[in-house]
Amino acid sequence: xxxxxxxxxxxxxxxxxxxxxxxxxxxxxxxxxxxxxxxxxxxxxxxxxxxxxxxxxxxxxxxxxxxxxxxxxxxxxxxxxxxxxxxxxxxxxxxxxxxxxxxxxxxxxxxxxxxxxxxxxxxxxxxxxxxxxxxxxxxxxxxxxxxxxxxxxxxxxxxxxxxxxxxxxxxxxxxxxxxxxxxxxxxxxxxxxxxxxxxxxxxxxxxxxxxxxxxxxxxxxxxxxxxxxxxxxx
Numbered sequence: 001x002x003x004x005x006x007x008x009x010x011x012x013x014x015x016x017x018x019x020x021x022x023x024x025x026x027x028x029x030x031x032x033x034x035x036x037x038x039x040x041x042x043x044x045x046x047x048x049x050x051x052x053x054x055x056x057x058x059x060x061x062x063x064x065x066x067x068x069x070x071x072x073x074x075x076x077x078x079x080x081x082x083x084x085x086x087x088x089x090x091x092x093x094x095x096x097x098x099x100x101x102x103x104x105x106x107x108x109x110x111x112x113x114x115x116x117x118x119x120x121x122x123x124x125x126x127x128x129x130x131x132x133x134x135x136x137x138x139x140x141x142x143x144x145x146x147x148x149x150x151x152x153x154x155x156x157x158x159x160x161x162x163x164x165x166x167x168x169x170x171x172x173x174x175x176x177x178x179x180x181x182x183x184x185x186x187x188x189x190x191x192x193x194x195x196x197x198x199x200x201x202x203x204x205x206x207x208x209x210x211x212x213x214x215x216x217x218x219x220x221x222x223x224x225x226x227x228x229x230x231x232x233x234x
Contacts, residue, residue, distance in 0.1 A: 168189045171183070
C-alpha cells in the first residue's frame, strides 16, 4: 500500500477543516499539511449555514454577555472554558475573514451589519446576506490555496485511524475516482468531519453529513461526547 507522509493530516474541508489548515500553515511554513475530504471543499455542509456568525463588535455588547448568552442557551451544558476561548477569539476571526475578502453585509455607514440571532440578547450575528456559510467557505478555500504547504486530496474517503499503542499515527483512505487505497502518515491528526444528521429519515442537513468521522473515531477507541446534541432547523 502506498504511504503518503505529512506533518499534519486534517480530515474534512469544511469551515473547521479549512481554518485549521490555514492556522497550521501560518504557524510554520515548513509544516506539510494534508487535507482529505470526501467531497470538494465547497460542497461541504458548511455552505448550508445561513444565519450568521456571532462576534462582539459594537458598543453595548460585551464578551461577558456573549459568553453568558452562549452558556445559558446551552442550558449550562456547554464547556465554559471553550465558550470563553471562542467568544474572545471571534472578533479577530471576523476581521480576518473581512480582510481575506468575505463579502459581509454592511450598514449604510460601511460597518459590518449585525442582526439578532437565537439566544442572543444583543444583535451580534455578522452575516453575508442569507449565504453566510457559502461565502465563508469560498473565502477560506480561496485563502487556503495561497499556501504552498497545504496539500488537498479531493474526494478521498477516509476509512480508519491508524493507532499504535494508543497514539494516532495516520489514516487509511480510498480515492473515490480510482478505488485506490493509501495510508497517510502524520504526527498530528485533526478530525473535522462535521455531523451525523443523515442517520435520521428527515433532516435539514446535506447528504454528506453521514457521521463518518464520528464512527471512525469511535472504532479507534476515542470517547464520544454530547452525541444527543443535534439540530433540526430552524
